[in-house]
Amino acid sequence: MSDHEGMRRRDVLKGIGITSAAVGIATTAAPPVLTEAQAQTPAQEPPHAHPHPPERHADAADIFRYFTPPEAATVTALVDTLIPKDDVGPGGVEAGVPIFIDHELAGAYGRGARMFLNGPFAQGTPQQGYQLPLPPADLYRVGIADLNAWCVKTRDGKRFDQLPVADRAVALKALEAGQAEFAQIPPRAFFNILLQNTMEGYFADPIYGGNRNNAVWAMIGFPGAIGMYEEDIEKYRNKQYVVAPKSIQDLS
Amino acid sequence: MATKLKAADIVIVGLGWTGGILAKELAETGLSIVVLERGKPRDTNPDFAYPHVHDELKYAQRHELMQDVSRETLTFRNNSNETALPMRQLGSFLPGEGVGGAGVHWNGVTWRWLPWDHEPEKMTIARYGKSALPEGMQLQDWGVSYDELEPYYDKFEYLCGVGGKAGNLGGKKIDGGNVFEGARKRDYPNPPMIQTHAGDLFEKAARSLGYHPFPGPSANMTQSYINPDGVAFGSCHYCGYCERFGCEMNAKASAHFTVIPLAAAKKNVEIRTDSRVMKVNLDSSNKRAESVTYLDAAGREFEQPGGMVILAAYALSNVHLMLLSGIGKPYNPTTGTGVVGRNYAYQIGSGANVFFDEKTWMNPFMGAGALAMNIDDFNTGSFDHLKEGFIGGGGISTPSAGGRPIGFRPVPPGTPGWGTDWKRAVVRHYNHTLAVVNQGSVMGYRQNYLDLDPTYRDRYGRPLMRMTFDYQQNEQKQANYLADICVNIGNAMGAERVARRGAPQRYSIVPYQSTHNTGGAVLGTDPTRSALNPFSQTWDVSNVFVTGACSFPQNAGKNPTGPVGALALRAADSIKRYLKNPGPLAPV
Numbered sequence A: 001m002s003d004h005e006g007m008r009r010r011d012v013l014k015g016i017g018i019t020s021a022a023v024g025i026a027t028t029a030a031p032p033v034l035t036e037a038q039a040q041t042p043a044q045e046p047p048h049a050h051p052h053p054p055e056r057h058a059d060a061a062d063i064f065r066y067f068t069p070p071e072a073a074t075v076t077a078l079v080d081t082l083i084p085k086d087d088v089g090p091g092g093v094e095a096g097v098p099i100f101i102d103h104e105l106a107g108a109y110g111r112g113a114r115m116f117l118n119g120p121f122a123q124g125t126p127q128q129g130y131q132l133p134l135p136p137a138d139l140y141r142v143g144i145a146d147l148n149a150w151c152v153k154t155r156d157g158k159r160f161d162q163l164p165v166a167d168r169a170v171a172l173k174a175l176e177a178g179q180a181e182f183a184q185i186p187p188r189a190f191f192n193i194l195l196q197n198t199m200e201g202y203f204a205d206p207i208y209g210g211n212r213n214n215a216v217w218a219m220i221g222f223p224g225a226i227g228m229y230e231e232d233i234e235k236y237r238n239k240q241y242v243v244a245p246k247s248i249q250d251l252s
Numbered sequence B: 001m002a003t004k005l006k007a008a009d010i011v012i013v014g015l016g017w018t019g020g021i022l023a024k025e026l027a028e029t030g031l032s033i034v035v036l037e038r039g040k041p042r043d044t045n046p047d048f049a050y051p052h053v054h055d056e057l058k059y060a061q062r063h064e065l066m067q068d069v070s071r072e073t074l075t076f077r078n079n080s081n082e083t084a085l086p087m088r089q090l091g092s093f094l095p096g097e098g099v100g101g102a103g104v105h106w107n108g109v110t111w112r113w114l115p116w117d118h119e120p121e122k123m124t125i126a127r128y129g130k131s132a133l134p135e136g137m138q139l140q141d142w143g144v145s146y147d148e149l150e151p152y153y154d155k156f157e158y159l160c161g162v163g164g165k166a167g168n169l170g171g172k173k174i175d176g177g178n179v180f181e182g183a184r185k186r187d188y189p190n191p192p193m194i195q196t197h198a199g200d201l202f203e204k205a206a207r208s209l210g211y212h213p214f215p216g217p218s219a220n221m222t223q224s225y226i227n228p229d230g231v232a233f234g235s236c237h238y239c240g241y242c243e244r245f246g247c248e249m250n251a252k253a254s255a256h257f258t259v260i261p262l263a264a265a266k267k268n269v270e271i272r273t274d275s276r277v278m279k280v281n282l283d284s285s286n287k288r289a290e291s292v293t294y295l296d297a298a299g300r301e302f303e304q305p306g307g308m309v310i311l312a313a314y315a316l317s318n319v320h321l322m323l324l325s326g327i328g329k330p331y332n333p334t335t336g337t338g339v340v341g342r343n344y345a346y347q348i349g350s351g352a353n354v355f356f357d358e359k360t361w362m363n364p365f366m367g368a369g370a371l372a373m374n375i376d377d378f379n380t381g382s383f384d385h386l387k388e389g390f391i392g393g394g395g396i397s398t399p400s401a402g403g404r405p406i407g408f409r410p411v412p413p414g415t416p417g418w419g420t421d422w423k424r425a426v427v428r429h430y431n432h433t434l435a436v437v438n439q440g441s442v443m444g445y446r447q448n449y450l451d452l453d454p455t456y457r458d459r460y461g462r463p464l465m466r467m468t469f470d471y472q473q474n475e476q477k478q479a480n481y482l483a484d485i486c487v488n489i490g491n492a493m494g495a496e497r498v499a500r501r502g503a504p505q506r507y508s509i510v511p512y513q514s515t516h517n518t519g520g521a522v523l524g525t526d527p528t529r530s531a532l533n534p535f536s537q538t539w540d541v542s543n544v545f546v547t548g549a550c551s552f553p554q555n556a557g558k559n560p561t562g563p564v565g566a567l568a569l570r571a572a573d574s575i576k577r578y579l580k581n582p583g584p585l586a587p588v
């Protein structure tokens, strides 16, 4: 679309009273394709595994682009374990984190656009940082395969997403401690990127698919993209600042 | 084959803070100037427009404005027994790329370094004697004293519209300012910033302990401002999207809207973006630079001849280009000979996280890059550090630079990293926590240096630069000593809990610490210990001048851009003298 067309399109949309919120990336309640309940139910096949597409209630922005259906099920279960839905605030899955991760991996970040991936490759010290030849998208693919193979081997033939909720946390702790046996990569390399991306999706602006409805920001009391405090910094010194958080889209 | 272009009188490599300053100052000579910048053109509008610039993921996590390491990076090891491996993604430091350089996404903390930082060798030996220097430490003076640099510090502060409070006006100490600073001829151009509650708590606590708190010098405008060149600045709205972001208000001093447009408006200045300099070409005697070779966006190779060359490509890239071009003798840590790559240093961090009850509100999202309360009571020149067993010191502060939640989620030690308990702790502490931090000095050491990597090459086929660096005992003692002070300050605030952060065991290239890389092409009066003479001119190739923090023989307990800007302004005056009578400005 040329700039010119873009301008016209926006004008037309404005003219008929549709705001960009209706056409952009969904920030509303539409859940990712895999719902929380589905993710938590042990041994249930993810919806993508069905021959027929699921009911088209979801916005296009909620469709997994990179992960295969079994991978999506694993990541959804992982995110749900890292950030469960509880009395404190939104769960990672309802906040849209699996979709966030998927979309990051489907784009330039996933391909390692800003990484130096020339060889030779060698294992370094922790101080030397990441040294695998894998960009993030590949790291997930290999990591998920290793994780599930390890789970199947050590946990009654069950993949990670097939484990009961309590057992997932135990498995994840082993992964975090580097005690999971992975066939191809160091388990912590996978854990680290998973935790990092999960936190990014949970706390980032909703334009990226996570933090739906700014709910995570509301939970901690972060006003989001607003960033105009010249007057308020003095007025609210040592006082609670209550304001509905706003995303970039809300302010555009 | 490179296309040979028409010669320019002056070729400047890099268009960040120092390249911008040099281009603007030297444009006055009327000589033809070509500036080569590897990155893209950028402007406040549209590149940093609100609200899109308030995007933590894009700018702070994905490094939109920073060096793309898929093209150029470096290798790193802690010591020469290890094999250096590439920095495969950005981490510890975040160099810039594109018009304005890292000065677009800096914080704006604009210090004058303390007089000690300019002449530590002289002052240490005078006070403690030569035997005070630990084994391997290569303490050395700049050959430029604080007093000599003072007029240029002043000029840079007015260029940037720095807000602050003087603590030493012409030798007269002023309460509420930094009483440890060197004497200044006049006050800052703007008043200090509005403090947050965190800053207030720091100030009261520090004062109660007998220290001398003062508001940090800030290039985030505390009111609208017009600098001496007629450039208008907006007023900071404490947006909290400052460090790692461009400023939508032109309220954070940056070369891209100050010196660079002034230079670009001159007929004799030509700026070429997407022009990545590969090396400087010397004549057969290696005594004179004749041209630079660069690649354009399409990868075409050009040779740009010039009467002189100024390296303004950031501390690390400057040293890399010198090593690739054979400007000056590379440093060899085994023999201790050679100068290029010598005395590379960084800073050391420590401090305390301070957790409060739920009735104390920090509102950490209200902040600005350079908003902080500080003390210099334990900085390099301010106290009897040798009595505590080390040389150097650090600046202690409570910054309020913004509390964006991907990066800022303080929880007490012992909190799990995920799960319901983690979430509860984040919610509990997000609005009720502050940090007291030490930014510690690091001296030059024989074993910490930069050279060319024997194995790894960049996308263009050039050897990567290799960084060999680790913390030494002297610095670890310092950081631990200052961490204790930070804890004391935290305790004096009446907090619920104070968590100490001690000295790091080893330097790691992984977590972000600061983009305060120093050394590698240092100033000095002795050509066997410095790559540059006190006029920023290379000893060996007199028509090459070098700017940036690579010039500092050791790192201080303060951010570098104050002296970087001041030195660039001074270099402009030195170059004007050189142009009248080309040749070495200091006897070799």
Ligand SMILES: Cc1cc2nc3c(=O)[nH]c(=O)nc-3n(C[C@H](O)[C@H](O)[C@H](O)COP(=O)(O)OP(=O)(O)OC[C@H]3O[C@@H](n4cnc5c(N)ncnc54)[C@H](O)[C@@H]3O)c2cc1C
Residues within 6 Å of the ligand: B013, B014, B015, B016, B017, B018, B019, B036, B037, B038, B039, B093, B094, B095, B096, B097, B098, B099, B100, B101, B102, B103, B105, B106, B107, B108, B109, B110, B111, B243, B244, B275, B276, B277, B278, B312, B313, B314, B315, B317, B369, B370, B515, B516, B547, B548, B549, B559, B560, B561, B562, B564
């Ligand atoms: C996140 C962050 C926060 C910071 N905060 C502060 C602060 O609060 N206070 C402070 O004092 N300092 C701060 N700094 C440091 C400050 O940004 C630098 O000291 C300053 O920008 C250095 O100026 P320079 O001209 O040397 O380099 P830069 O401003 O980075 O400019 C160098 C330019 O050279 C270009 N270049 C490099 N190699 C080549 C090549 N081969 N060919 C062509 N062009 C090339 C780069 O693309 C870049 O544009 C911060 C830095 C960062 C990253």
Ligand code: SF4
Residues within 6 Å of the ligand: B219, B220, B221, B235, B236, B237, B238, B239, B240, B241, B242, B243, B245, B246, B247, B248, B249, B250, B251, B252, B367, B368, B369
């Ligand atoms: S904090 Fe102030 S100076 Fe920094 S980006 Fe925001 S408005 Fe600009």
